[in-house]
Amino acid sequence: MDRFVSNFTNRLDAKGRVSIPASYRSVLARDGFDGLYVHPALDAPALDAGGNALLGEIDRLLSGLAPYSDERDLFATALLGTSDVLKIDGEGRVILTESFKAHAGIGDMVTFVGLGPKFQIWHPDRFNAHLADARARVGELRRRLGNRAVADNGGGMT
Amino acid sequence: MDRFVSNFTNRLDAKGRVSIPASYRSVLARDGFDGLYVHPALDAPALDAGGNALLGEIDRLLSGLAPYSDERDLFATALLGTSDVLKIDGEGRVILTESFKAHAGIGDMVTFVGLGPKFQIWHPDRFNAHLADARARVGELRRRLGNRAVADNGGGMT
DNA sequence: CTTGATTCCATTGACGCCCATGAAATCCCA
DNA sequence: TGGGATTTCATGGGCGTCAATGGAATCAAG
Numbered sequence: 514m515d516r517f518v519s520n521f522t523n524r525l526d527a528k529g530r531v532s533i534p535a536s537y538r539s540v541l542a543r544d545g546f547d548g549l550y551v552h553p554a555l556d557a558p559a560l561d562a563g564g565n566a567l568l569g570e571i572d573r574l575l576s577g578l579a580p581y582s583d584e585r586d587l588f589a590t591a592l593l594g595t596s597d598v599l600k601i602d603g604e605g606r607v608i609l610t611e612s613f614k615a616h617a618g619i620g621d622m623v624t625f626v627g628l629g630p631k632f633q634i635w636h637p638d639r640f641n642a643h644l645a646d647a648r649a650r651v652g653e654l655r656r657r658l659g660n661r662a663v664a665d666n667g668g669g670m671t
Numbered sequence: 672m673d674r675f676v677s678n679f680t681n682r683l684d685a686k687g688r689v690s691i692p693a694s695y696r697s698v699l700a701r702d703g704f705d706g707l708y709v710h711p712a713l714d715a716p717a718l719d720a721g722g723n724a725l726l727g728e729i730d731r732l733l734s735g736l737a738p739y740s741d742e743r744d745l746f747a748t749a750l751l752g753t754s755d756v757l758k759i760d761g762e763g764r765v766i767l768t769e770s771f772k773a774h775a776g777i778g779d780m781v782t783f784v785g786l787g788p789k790f791q792i793w794h795p796d797r798f799n800a801h802l803a804d805a806r807a808r809v810g811e812l813r814r815r816l817g818n819r820a821v822a823d824n825g826g827g828m829t
Numbered sequence: 830c831t832t833g834a835t836t837c838c839a840t841t842g843a844c845g846c847c848c849a850t851g852a853a854a855t856c857c858c859a
Numbered sequence: 860t861g862g863g864a865t866t867t868c869a870t871g872g873g874c875g876t877c878a879a880t881g882g883a884a885t886c887a888a889g
Contacts, residue, residue: 681869681870682869682870684869684870684871684872685871685872686871686872688870688871689869689870690868690869690870692868692869693867693868693869762868762869762870763868763869764869764870
């Protein structure tokens with residue numbers, strides 16, 4: 514598997530360390546990035562994290578915007594300027610900075626959520642709310658699209 | 672045969688393991704995916720499962736959405752974030768996660784239902800209810816469409 | 830010397846992997 | 860064609876390994 518999937522909830526210890534899920538670590542290892550690239554999510558109280566694949570997406574996004582344009586500087590600021598590369602210790606753990614924890618409202622538990630080329634880090638409760646919302650909106654979109662574009666049958670059998 | 676058909680009801684053992692029906696396993700083997708890709712069904716108390724064929728549908732859907740767009744993160748959250756790749760042991764069994772079991776209301780028996788490129792996993796009773804409902808609706812649809820668009824499966828299973 | 834951080838080691842519980850059993854389907858040969 | 864032999868499957872259990880977590884030890888400074 515070469516992308517982040519599934520979700521995991523882990524505990525921060527007294528020193529603020531938290532284990533990156535093993536399956537994510539193996540994706541990162543394949544990706545080849547040393548450390549963990551993290552930035553605040555653009556429109557959610559969460560963090561986006563990943564490796565080279567994520568950096569590649571950011572590059573593609575920025576290169577599609579006109580140099581010196583306002584949009585480009587804004588995105589660059591949000592995606593690059595507030596990011597950080599976290600060290601991963603021998604046991605596969607990272608320490609989130611205070612500003613990251615503040616942005617995501619993180620206490621002593623976090624939920625990792627795989628989104629393909631990147632994953633997000635949430636406060637568990639906030640993620641549950643976000644997930645319920647995402648499901649509702651996806652369901653609504655499916656209905657509006659007449660059950661076709663979105664994977665899967667409308668309950669019909671065979 | 673290169674698709675999932677028929678239905679089977681198997682028991683979970685004390686460790687929560689359940690055998691994937693042998694005929695499904697051979698489909699998965701041909702598909703080439705290592706493990707079993709699973710996510711909660713979007714509009715039913717059931718699980719969608721499969722291999723590359725299923726994953727491909729999701730990829731096609733997501734690749735049509737711009738990286739860092741709102742919809743993409745939403746769909747990725749609902750589809751990838753709640754999915755999991757279950758390991759298949761030497762005997763062809765998987766262990767369902769707690770959240771999967773909760774979503775489908777699964778206890779110690781499950782029903783596998785082949786739907787072509789994917790299959791579903793149900794609580795046996797819920798599946799029977801779903802089946803009765805599906806039959807009724809198919810019958811109604813046939814009547815309304817004058818027996819044409821809904822090409823005649825007599826509702827027969829197996 | 831004290832405080833904070835980083836590396837190393839220990840624990841525990843879950844999971845992966847291996848082998849065993851019984852029942853049912855298939856095969857095979859008289 | 861019938862019935863025994865063989866294979867396939869679903870299921871059960873034991874055990875080693877690994878992951879998540881916690882704490883100790885080492886290091887870096889102020």
